[in-house]
Amino acid sequence: MSEATRSGGCQCGAVRFRIRGELGRPSICHCRMCQKQFGNFFSALVTAPEDGVEWTRGEPTYFQSSVNIDRGFCKNCGTPLTYRHPGGLEIAIGAFDERDDLAPQIQVNHAYRLPWVETIFEKPVYQDPDFYSRQEQIISFQHPDHDTDVWPAEGLKI
Ligand SMILES: [Zn+2]
Numbered sequence: 147m148s149e150a151t152r153s154g155g156c157q158c159g160a161v162r163f164r165i166r167g168e169l170g171r172p173s174i175c176h177c178r179m180c181q182k183q184f185g186n187f188f189s190a191l192v193t194a195p196e197d198g199v200e201w202t203r204g205e206p207t208y209f210q211s212s213v214n215i216d217r218g219f220c221k222n223c224g225t226p227l228t229y230r231h232p233g234g235l236e237i238a239i240g241a242f243d244e245r246d247d248l249a250p251q252i253q254v255n256h257a258y259r260l261p262w263v264e265t266i267f268e269k270p271v272y273q274d275p276d277f278y279s280r281q282e283q284i285i286s287f288q289h290p291d292h293d294t295d296v297w298p299a300e301g302l303k304i
Pocket residue numbers: 156157158159160161220221222223224225
């Protein structure tokens with residue numbers, strides 16, 4: 147993993163982070179709590195270095211999901227952001243501005259996976275050829291994949 151500074155945040159931009167130091171092993175977890183936190187088939191997380199995480203705008207809100215574990219999210223837009231357990235802090239891979247080098251290296255709680263999860267990428271692919279040109283025409287309220295001095299941008303209501 148790179149030792150360069152990494153940044154990221156939630157969809158609305160109310161919570162932004164910066165991480166200094168080496169990231170740990172990226173993983174996915176199939177447990178039911180991770181499914182619920184992410185509203186998805188599994189979680190995708192990478193371990194953050196001890197004391198390397200700085201919240202540069204806002205902070206997550208935490209739900210304590212069990213005695214020793216809490217899970218952070220943006221209370222404004224709902225983006226899952228953290229999973230904190232006695233062994234450390236993990237950050238949601240999808241929240242990073244740069245994610246291409248964060249391929250999961252291990253599956254956790256594999257026995258609890260959804261019975262069809264291994265087949266999802268065998269399904270037919272539909273790609274709207276005009277998707278990105280139409281995206282440019284809509285007014286997006288999503289925070290961009292880089293730090294911003296002011297957000298929401300002037301005149302943008304979120
Ligand atoms: Zn947010």
